[in-house]
Amino acid sequence: MVEVIELEGTDGSSSTAGIDDRLGEDYLADGPLSSYLGDTERVAFVIHAKRGGVTVEGDGDSETYKPTRGHRTLVAITDLRLVIAIGGADAGGDRVIPIPFSSVTRIDTESGLLRKRLLVHTEAGEQWSLPGGGDLQAIVSYLEECTAAWSQVNRFAVRIDEQLATAQDRLDDGEPDAARQAAEEVLSVIAAGREQVGTFDIGERVLAHADLDSYREAVRALQRRALATLADDHVERADRYEAAGRLRPAHAALRDARDAAAQARSIDADQPPDGEIEGRLQSVERDLARLEDQPRETATTALREAESIDDPQQRARRLADALSAHRDWLGLCWGPDAPFAGDPETIRERVLEIVDALVGAHTSVIERLLAAAERLHANGRTEQALAACDEADDRLAAAREVVAELAPDREPTVVQWRIATDHRRALIEYDVSRDGSEHSIERDDHVTSGRTSAGDDRSDHEETIVAGITARDPDSAESSGSDLDPTDTSSWVSITDDPDDSRDSAADHRATLDTEIQAMDESRFTEFIAACWRELGWETTIFAHSSAKYDIMAIRRRAIDLRVLIWTVHTPGQDLEASVVDRCVTDRDDTERADAAALVTTADVPEPVRQRAADHDIKLLDRDELLDLVEDERLADLVLDAE
Structure with missing residues (x-):
């Protein structure tokens, strides 16, 4: 039964x-x-x-x-x-x-x-x-419905397992965003499965046993790990953008990193631990704060460095950098939603101040260039004089470009210097067309002495700077004999500034000069140094090493003559010994009427030796500084003349 x-x-x-x-x-x-x-x-x-x-x-x-x-x-x-x-x-x-x-x-x-x-x-x-x-029909119907419902559960469970495996593979392959999307797809499959099984009369009871929602724990774990990894990827992307100077994309990437880390923290899972994710968030917040202040810091630092430079040529270059940095800063902090720190109106005012300073630096260099052009022409070096005028033109063009774009009301200043530059060029070209030849300088083969016409024709207010020694004319109204400091090094003259697009060729030219100077023998090197001083308006006398305490005597003729003792040490690749400095000090102290002393060397100068020279007031001109002098004062042709 x-x-x-x-x-x-x-x-x-x-x-x-x-x-x-x-x-x-x-x-x-x-x-x-x-x-x-x-x-x-x-x-x-x-x-x-x-x-x-x-x-x-x-x-x-x-x-x-x-x-x-x-x-x-x-x-x-x-x-x-x-x-x-x-x-x-x-x-x-x-x-x-x-x-x-x-x-x-x-x-x-x-x-x-x-x-x-x-x-x-x-x-x-x-x-x-x-x-x-x-x-048995009622039982059969019930069993068929249960079987159909569970068949649906099995089908969706297989899909869920496959999608979970896909998400894990993406994460293992370093594709956190794809892993996160695959995990989201798992949730979609779970929802679809619940909806499909729920259409059966017994669906809710089947779902209670099947517990498709139990997969959600695995999904949460994948999502949390994927989001934490994605946050790290965004930080790396931000670093690349920042290194390339692309601050807006860098900031956006950091915001994406912050969002991803915050989402990871909100997901209930064990890995990565809460402390690790919190550390990520704090690090990203610090990077965001630093990045938001970076344009301001970069701009203010660039301006501060430019203002600390005395040399007008170098100051002009740094001011141009500061101007570019401030314009970048203004562009980044402009707009209601701009995240970067800074007040646009204040930055605009500072941009105009930098323009004024930059034009001033350019005109200071132009003034030096025109003075150099006058000196070079007076010494019979017309080609170099015209080249100095060309550089002055380049400076004017740079100044005019900045003024035309940012401060048109400063145009009269540029126009005045355009008139001065054209006038200097016209004078040089007129003399060339009239005379048809350049001046010549007489030289003594044994004891070399002389004064250039540039030295005789200098204004009473003009300074001469050689190897860091500045000699203001003692006859000038601006300085008296008691105020004369023949060893002041605060005002080095620099009259050239290679444009960015010609720096490589300038470096090649400098390397050539260095090679030629190093190839000189000791005697030719001494003659070359004397020629440099003489070119800049000094009388020079060369002494034989065997009979003199010093190698060159340079005299600047004025109401009160200035005498500089010069030693030359030509030993490329060797270190300059402290004993050489000591000898210079002793010989200078034993020489009557020596106003200043200079040591010119191609040797490597250890820092203790350099400090020793500074302590004893010996003006030291090392190899790099000698090359600077040759380039700045357009003395490159003297390198060949010394051969």
Whole structure:
């Protein structure tokens, strides 16, 4: 006899406790049917067979399990599975066989003359034949719906697993954004699965057992790791942009890093730890604050450095850099949403101040260039004089470009210097067309002395600077004999400034000069140094090394003559010894009427030796400074003349 009990569940009879009450007797050997069911399972049907057993067929074999005397066969059909309990069929104990709906592939029935059977096929290739009675259609319909619902669960679970694996692969391959997108897709699959399974009448109970939401923990872990990695990638991108000077993209990348780290922190997962993510956030906030202040700091530092430079040529170059930095700063802090620190109106005012300073620096260099052009022409070096005028023109063009764009009201200043430059060029070209030849300078082969016309024709207010020694004319109204400082090094003359596009060729030219100077022998080097001083308006006398304390005497003729003692040490590649400085000090102190002393050397100068010279007021002109003098004062042709 087989009884089919349908449990509606409205009165709680479908609970595990309600099942035992409905059965009313102990039909199993080891305990009630409820002991084989989970607390959360809800029972829809129970098949109760007094004598009927269960047969399983598969792989050509068949086996039947029957209850022992006094026991029964019970089949509980829940919302999760079939649970077959055969009393006493397993060595006196109950044989319990669970068949999850997720493994069921087909449900059939079989009717015979005396009995009906319920046939359950599984994906393992087994067919279970269960006792049945009465109308099995309700059971079949319920089982088919459960099987279909669980089939959907399995299908979506496979998709979820595949998508999780894809997300993990993307993360392992260093593609955190793709990993995050794949993890988001997992959530979409979970939502679709819940919606699809929910269309079944039993869908909610199936979903409760399937627990698709349990995948969300794995998704959260992937999302948190991907976002933390993405934040690091954004920081690296910001570093690259900043190194390239692209501050806006760098700032945007840091904001992206901050957002990604904040999102990672908001996700409930264990890795990376909260402390590590918090550290990322704090680091990004510091970088943002630093970057937002960087344009202001760069601009103010550039201006401060420019203002600290006395040489007008170098100051002009630095002021141009400061002007560019301030214009960049203005562009970055402009607009209501600009994140960079700075007040546009204040920056505009400072830009105009820099323009004034830059024009002033350019005109100072132009003034020096025109004076050099006059001197060079007076010394018969017309080609170099015209080249100095060309450089003055370049300076004027640079000044005019800045003024025209940023401060048109400063145009009259530039025009005045354009008139002065054109006038100087016209005078030189007129003399050349009139005379048809350049002046010549007489030189003595043994004791060289002389004064150039430039030295005689200098203005009473003019300074002469050679090797860092500045000699203001003692006859000038601006200085008296008591105020004369013949060793003042505060005002080095620099009259050239290679444009950016010609710096490579200038470097090549400098290297050529260096090579030629190093190739000189000691005697020719001394003659070359004397020629440099003489070219700049001094009388020079060369002494033989074997008979003199010093190598050159340079005299500047005025009401009060200025005498400079010069030693030359031509030893390229060797270190200058301190004893050489000591000898210069001794010989200078033993020489009457010596106003200043200079040591010109091609040797390498150790810092202690340089300091020793400074302490004893010996003006030291090293190899680089000698090259600066040659280039600045346009004495390159003297390098060849000394051969």
